[in-house]
Amino acid sequence: MRNRTVRWRYVAAAVSAAGALRSPEGVAAATAAPPHDEPPQPTLPPEGTTLPVPSSNVHVTVPELDVDLPVLPHTPRGGVINPPTLTAAYWIQPYGEPVGTPEQADNTLYLAAHSTGTGEYGFDPLMETDGGGSTLGPGDVIEVSTPQGTVRYTVERSQRYAKGELDDATEVWEVAPGRLILITCFQRGGGRASTENLVIFAEF
Numbered sequence: 001m002r003n004r005t006v007r008w009r010y011v012a013a014a015v016s017a018a019g020a021l022r023s024p025e026g027v028a029a030a031t032a033a034p035p036h037d038e039p040p041q042p043t044l045p046p047e048g049t050t051l052p053v054p055s056s057n058v059h060v061t062v063p064e065l066d067v068d069l070p071v072l073p074h075t076p077r078g079g080v081i082n083p084p085t086l087t088a089a090y091w092i093q094p095y096g097e098p099v100g101t102p103e104q105a106d107n108t109l110y111l112a113a114h115s116t117g118t119g120e121y122g123f124d125p126l127m128e129t130d131g132g133g134s135t136l137g138p139g140d141v142i143e144v145s146t147p148q149g150t151v152r153y154t155v156e157r158s159q160r161y162a163k164g165e166l167d168d169a170t171e172v173w174e175v176a177p178g179r180l181i182l183i184t185c186f187q188r189g190g191g192r193a194s195t196e197n198l199v200i201f202a203e204f
Contacts, residue, residue: 044116044118052087053088054072056072058091058098058144058146059071059144060111060142060145061143062125062126062140062142063141065125065126065136066125067123067125069087069088069113069122070089071089071098071144073090073091073093074092074112075093075094076093083112083114086114086116086122088113089112089113089182090111090112090113091110095107096108096109096177096179098146099146100147102151102178105178106177108175108179108180109179109180109181110181111181111183112183113184114184123182123184127198133160136155136200139155140154141153144180152204153180153203154203155200155202156201158199158201159198159199159201160197162197163194163195169199172199176203178204179201180201180203180204181199181200181201181202182202183198184197185197
């Protein structure tokens, strides 16, 4: 059942990261205030450098794309959601949490991760190399595993949003138990800030 609506803002990002989300002050908030400043973004490591991967007993996997990322909680600071690493996905608190069975879901689960345009980090594999859209299509499976079990979500669709559009996209911010939303951004060359977000809609 879908009821209350919450909104975040996914603000512009540097070429090496997915950017930051603007979060309301609480679950009951209807609209987030505009961001004041963009947080500093993590930079790509030198070529040949292997970044550490955080340890977690929660993972998101996309079998079709051979994606397997640890998932950690992330609480916004000052309303800004900015994943701290390039090698993990983050579930945004205080919204839906990863669950072991579908019956445990009580909110939309939002997972955010960086993208770099290199194909090596975070949600890079979710994007076509030509920047045309998502590599995931309707019917593809995303799995979120916890110590209590694994929940399989089926992709419904993907959509690109301009930065200014996402904040008011009520279809993204609906509270819908059983829904999974993946969010990252499209990168631009020359170190320019990203102007679009990629959103993947999935449900079990």
